Amino acid sequence: MDSARSSDPRTAASTKIVVAGGFGVGKTTLVGTVSEIMPLRTEALVTNQSEGIDDLAAVPRKGTTTVAMDFGRITLGEDLVLYLFGTPGQRRFWFMWDDLCLGAIGAIVLVDTERLDEAFSPLDYFEQRGLPFIVAVNQFEDAAQYPLEDVAAALALSPGTPVIRIDARRRESVKQALVRVTEFSLERLSAAVGA
Amino acid sequence: MATETPPGDPVDASAAVRVRPFTLTAGRTKPRVELPVEATLRRLGSASAGPVEAHLTRILEVCDRRSVAEVAALVAMPIGVVRVLLADLVELGQVRVQTTIQEDSTYAERRDLIERTLRGLRTL
Numbered sequence: 070m071d072s073a074r075s076s077d078p079r080t081a082a083s084t085k086i087v088v089a090g091g092f093g094v095g096k097t098t099l100v101g102t103v104s105e106i107m108p109l110r111t112e113a114l115v116t117n118q119s120e121g122i123d124d125l126a127a128v129p130r131k132g133t134t135t136v137a138m139d140f141g142r143i144t145l146g147e148d149l150v151l152y153l154f155g156t157p158g159q160r161r162f163w164f165m166w167d168d169l170c171l172g173a174i175g176a177i178v179l180v181d182t183e184r185l186d187e188a189f190s191p192l193d194y195f196e197q198r199g200l201p202f203i204v205a206v207n208q209f210e211d212a213a214q215y216p217l218e219d220v221a222a223a224l225a226l227s228p229g230t231p232v233i234r235i236d237a238r239r240r241e242s243v244k245q246a247l248v249r250v251t252e253f254s255l256e257r258l259s260a261a262v263g264a
Numbered sequence: 265m266a267t268e269t270p271p272g273d274p275v276d277a278s279a280a281v282r283v284r285p286f287t288l289t290a291g292r293t294k295p296r297v298e299l300p301v302e303a304t305l306r307r308l309g310s311a312s313a314g315p316v317e318a319h320l321t322r323i324l325e326v327c328d329r330r331s332v333a334e335v336a337a338l339v340a341m342p343i344g345v346v347r348v349l350l351a352d353l354v355e356l357g358q359v360r361v362q363t364t365i366q367e368d369s370t371y372a373e374r375r376d377l378i379e380r381t382l383r384g385l386r387t388l
């Protein structure tokens with residue numbers, strides 16, 4: 070039976086947060102750490118790609134490849150489900166981001182400090198689209214720990230962009246990242262209406 | 265009457281050939297119903313009144329209380345194809361799409377959603 074709330078047609082029953090970043094930065098790991106289901110994989114069709122690199126997997130159809138997107142699900146109450154979508158960061162996948170980002174609360178740009186340049190494309194995209202985002206440094210043990218201010222400077226982030234350090238394998242750490250991006254989205258929404 | 269265009273998008277033959285999964289959708293690539301990837305679906309009506317096509321039946325069987333993305337993953341079809349088929353099921357009165365934030369959502373609706381999400385995340 071529907072609760073009074075979920076039967077209200079104006080109340081959103083589900084929402085999403087996008088996790089973007091380069092190949093191997095830990096997107097699927099992050100999603101899997103907090104998801105109540107095994108991360109699922111879904112595909113969008115691309116018709117003009119030829120090489121099978123990164124998350125691009127060739128399918129046995131001429132002229133057609135697919136882009137895989139991993140996602141997970143978190144039930145936040147009887148009437149609200151949050152989906153996390155992990156998506157490859159490269160510019161050639163921008164075509165699928167419009168669809169993915171419409172209606173999203175915000176995005177987490179996951180970065181590996183050894184390969185900062187892989188964050189440029191998602192950062193450019195979210196800035197252009199005005200989607201609230203935070204930067205989360207996925208701290209690998211064998212990588213140097215740079216001060217977060219240095220990371221912000223190297224990425225040329227606009228002042229006020231939250232930058233945090235996380236471990237994508239730890240639930241509490243990923244939870245904090247989700248809370249932070251949601252708080253930031255709320256701050257941005259309030260600022261936009263001058264509230 | 266005779267000159268009226270039939271319902272549905274015109275069949276794009278070249279796209280249907282190039283992208284085989286869209287043959288399930290008679291070449292249509294754009295659903296007529298808004299179906300964000302995170303939108304929750306609810307199955308309506310009785311099983312006996314359901315569609316006969318196997319691919320629609322499969323979708324109907326897994327869709328209740330799941331998102332568009334989950335359905336696509338579970339039936340192993342690309343999201344774009346599943347969207348078109350789900351839109352058909354909506355028009356057949358078999359499926360309902362629950363509310364999500366859309367481009368035309370109000371400030372109050374957005375704020376309500378973000379605050380509920382924040383409360384939920386904090387108590388995880």
Ligand SMILES: Nc1nc2c(ncn2[C@@H]2O[C@H](COP(=O)(O)OP(=O)(O)O)[C@@H](O)[C@H]2O)c(=O)[nH]1
Nearest residue numbers: 092093094095096097098208209210236237238
């Ligand atoms: N040491 C360490 N390894 C990680 C961390 N996050 C992910 N990995 C590993 O890095 C690899 C790539 O992670 P994956 O989540 O598949 O990256 P994706 O390509 O962005 O989805 C996997 O072998 C993970 O186990 C982390 O925080 N610390």
Ligand SMILES: [Mg+2]
Nearest residue numbers: 096097139155
């Ligand atoms: Mg991955």
